[in-house]
Amino acid sequence: MTDATRRRASLFGRRSWGETRRIFAILRKETVGGALLLAGALLALIWSNSPWSDGYQALRDLPVGPASLHLDLSLASWAADGLLAIFFFVAGLELKREFVAGDLRDPRRAAVPVAAAVGGVLVPALLYRLIAGADGARGWAIPTATDIAFAIAVLAVVGRFLPSALRTFLLTLAVVDDLLAIVIIAVFYTAQLSVVPLLGALVPLAIFAGLVQRRVRSWWLLLPLAAVTWALVHASGVHATVAGVLLAFTVPVIRSAAAGGPDAGPGLAEHFEHRFRPISAGVAVPVFAFLSAGVTVGGIAGLATALTDRVALGIVVGLVVGKPIGIMAATWLVARFTRANLDEGLNWLDVFGLALLGGIGFTVSLLIGELSFGLGSVRDDRAKVAVLAGSLAAAAVASVILRARGRAYRRVYEAETADEDHDGVPDIYQPRPHGPTG
Numbered sequence: 001m002t003d004a005t006r007r008r009a010s011l012f013g014r015r016s017w018g019e020t021r022r023i024f025a026i027l028r029k030e031t032v033g034g035a036l037l038l039a040g041a042l043l044a045l046i047w048s049n050s051p052w053s054d055g056y057q058a059l060r061d062l063p064v065g066p067a068s069l070h071l072d073l074s075l076a077s078w079a080a081d082g083l084l085a086i087f088f089f090v091a092g093l094e095l096k097r098e099f100v101a102g103d104l105r106d107p108r109r110a111a112v113p114v115a116a117a118v119g120g121v122l123v124p125a126l127l128y129r130l131i132a133g134a135d136g137a138r139g140w141a142i143p144t145a146t147d148i149a150f151a152i153a154v155l156a157v158v159g160r161f162l163p164s165a166l167r168t169f170l171l172t173l174a175v176v177d178d179l180l181a182i183v184i185i186a187v188f189y190t191a192q193l194s195v196v197p198l199l200g201a202l203v204p205l206a207i208f209a210g211l212v213q214r215r216v217r218s219w220w221l222l223l224p225l226a227a228v229t230w231a232l233v234h235a236s237g238v239h240a241t242v243a244g245v246l247l248a249f250t251v252p253v254i255r256s257a258a259a260g261g262p263d264a265g266p267g268l269a270e271h272f273e274h275r276f277r278p279i280s281a282g283v284a285v286p287v288f289a290f291l292s293a294g295v296t297v298g299g300i301a302g303l304a305t306a307l308t309d310r311v312a313l314g315i316v317v318g319l320v321v322g323k324p325i326g327i328m329a330a331t332w333l334v335a336r337f338t339r340a341n342l343d344e345g346l347n348w349l350d351v352f353g354l355a356l357l358g359g360i361g362f363t364v365s366l367l368i369g370e371l372s373f374g375l376g377s378v379r380d381d382r383a384k385v386a387v388l389a390g391s392l393a394a395a396a397v398a399s400v401i402l403r404a405r406g407r408a409y410r411r412v413y414e415a416e417t418a419d420e421d422h423d424g425v426p427d428i429y430q431p432r433p434h435g436p437t438g
Contacts, residue, residue, distance in 0.1 A: 011112055011331070011334070011335055011340045011341065011342050011343060012112070012163075012165040012166060012169055012342065012343045012346060017425055017426070017429035020168070020429070023167065023168050023171060024164070024167075026094070026171065026277070027152055027155075027167060027171065029277050029278060029281050029282075030148055030149050030152040030171075030281055031152050031155075031156045032281065032282065033152075033280070033281025033282055033285060033286070034149035034150050034152050034153025034154075034156070034281075035153055035156075036281070036282055036285075036286040037147075037149050037150060037153070037285050037286050037289045037362070037363070038150065038289075039286065040286040040287065040289040040293070041289040041290070041293040041362070041388075043290060044056070044289065044290045044291070044292075044293040045294060045295070045297075045388075047294060048294035048295060048296050049297055056294050057294075057376075059075060059291075060074065060075055060076040060291050060294065061074045061075075061076065062074060062075050064078060065078070070235065071231065071234075074375075076291045076375055077375075079287055079288040079291045079292065080241075080288060080291075080292065080367055080370060080375075081234060081239070081241065082230070082240065083284035083285075083287055083288050084241045084244075084284065084285075084288055084363075084367060085230055085240055085241045085243055085244035086244060086276060086279055086280050086284045087241075087244070087280045087284050087288075087363070088178065088182055088242075088244035088245050088248070089244035089245070089247055089248045089276060090248070090273060090276050090277050090280040091175055091178040091179070091182075091244075091245070091248070092244060092245040092246075092247070092248025093248045093251060093269045093270075093272055093273045093276075094175050094273060095175045095176065095178070095179055095248075096249055096251070096269060097253050097267075097269050097270060097273070098172060098175065100253040100254065101253045101254055101267070104172060108338070111334050111338070112169065112331060112334050113169055113172040113173045113176055115330040115331065115333065115334050116173050116326075116327045116330045116331050116334075116355075116358075117146075117173050117176035117177045117180060117327075118180070119326035119327055119328075119329050119330025119331075120146065120173070120177065120323050120326040120327040120330070120355075120358050121141075121144040121177070121180050121184075121326070122326055123322045123323070123325050123326030123329070124143040124144050124317075124318030124319065124322030124323050124326060125140045125141060125143070125144050125318070125322075126322070127143075127314065127317050127318050127321060127322040128140050128142070128143050128314035128315060128317070128318040128322070129314070130314075131310060131313055131314035131317055132311045132313075132314035133310055135310070135311075136310060136311035136314065136379070138372045138373070139311055139314075139315070139368070139372040139373060139379075139383060141181070141184045141185075141189075141368050141372075142315050142318070142361070142365050142368045142369050142372060142383055142386075142387065143314070143316075143317075143318025143319045143322060143323065143359075143361055143365065143387075143390065144180070144181065144184070144318070144361070144365075145177060145178075145181050145361040145363070145364035145365045145368065146173065146174045146177040146178075146323070146357075146358045146359075146361060146364075147174075147360050147361055147362035147363045147364065147365070148170070148171060148175070149281060149285055149362075149363070150360045150362045150391060150395070151170060151174065151357040151358070151360045151395075152170075154357060154360065154395045154398065154399060155167070155170075155357070155402075157399070158398075158399040158402050158403050159402045159409070161406065161409040161410045161412070161413040162402065162409055163346065163409060163412045163413065163416065164416055165343055165346075166346070166350060166354055169354065170357060170358075173327070173358060174358075177358075178364065179245070181364045181368070182241060182242055182245050184368075185239045185241065185242065185367075185368065185371065186238055186239065186242045189239060189368070189371040189372070190238050190239065191237060192237045193236060193238065194235065195236070197232045197233075197235040197236040198232070198233065198236035198237075198238060200232045201228075201229050201232035201233045201236065201243070204225045204226075204228040204229045204232070205225075205229045205243075205246060205247065205250065207225055208222060208225040208226060208229065208247060208250060209250035211225070212250055212251050212252060212268060213250070213252055215252070215268055217268070217271070226243075226247055229243050229246070229247060230243040230244075233246075239371065241367075248269075251268055251269045251272055252267055252268050252269065253267045253268075253269040253270070254267050255267045285363055288366075288367075289362070289363065289366070292366045292367070292384075293366065293384065293388065295381045295385060296381070303385065306381070306382040306385040306386070307385065307386065307389060309379075309382045309386075311379055311382060311383060311386070312382045312383065312385060312389075313386070314386075315365075315383060315386035315387060315390055316386050316389055316390040316393070317390075318390070319359040319360075319361050319365075319390030319391060319393075319394055320356075320359055320390050320393050320394050320397070322359075323355065323356075323358045323359035323361070323394070324355035324356045324358065324359060324394075325355075326355075327351075327354070327355035328348075328352060328355045331351055331355075332348075345408060345411065345412045345415075346412075349401060349404075349405060350405060352401060353398050353401040353402045353405065354398075356394050356397050356398035356401065357394065357395070357398045358394075359393075359394030359398075360395055360398075361387060361390070361391055362387065362388075362391050365391075366384060366387055369383035369384060369387060415428055416428055
């Protein structure tokens, strides 16, 4: 191998051991969250298609909260506006950490997942728009999201030996995807903007930012400020989940010099992430799935009617076809223009399998469907059926491809986990001693 070949950039190259270990810890939590999400969605579907479906609707529509503050919302609205704000807070923390202190602070590493996420938004949106037509135009963003918990749950079953670089790519892609989703929600799904409450939200947000920059962790100070920020953003007409991302972006990633600096341990962002990720993955997202996924299908005839609707067909094509095309095309273009090679042991079929997993657009897709057509509307119900069908189809095809590559993944996994000196760090992450130069 020549020096020029060694210096050539590598797509999905191996990260540092510290980052790999941290990513694996996150993925373990998301695996549990994915199982709970699927359980919540399945329970909602069973209940909403049972003789007791009226009870499900009554529970979902139950108003809770003070009317004097215009917060007498249904349980379904609290799940979409409140619980998903926690989800986006965690996503914001992860995204900021990746680009401030993670391996993605290197623009060359960041280029691939960022480009893939952008491609995975543009192509499905375009295909949806072509199929759904002007009548369903408002739902263009439904097939653009990736559900990391659902995707990781699929990997837990069929991709146990998937190389760490591919897992990391999928996680980073989904985090960037979440950021793009919240920008889309804020810009395109704000029906009426009230400037006064939005400006008012800057006051508690600034106080929250000042406290966390001073490394204050006291929940009795921070949680009320976060709640007031959320309530004011909600009152402004901007979707309240935006508050979660704004709050996350104020949290410092690196320890202060007084606390020992970057080498003294995890910063406040990672501390908050450890605290809130179990709540997000184990409570917020599964409860949202339970209160959002319940739709009366109406048997085989009802399913056929729903899936032949142009909006539903656009969603399915966007998820199953548009997402993988967009992710693959963007990744190939990065490789083409940077002259990067796939890492040793990988090929483009692996990228295609991951791109199909990107077509699992469950949580955020359901949210955007509700924002597009209104909770409980006929179009929203058909969009939900399409999101479920498209996500399951993408998961099924991805499973076939990833299983077919199982033997190759096992070889890479064995090389990545070998620890002959038993020091707790796989040998592949150890610096190799330099031999004699001549």
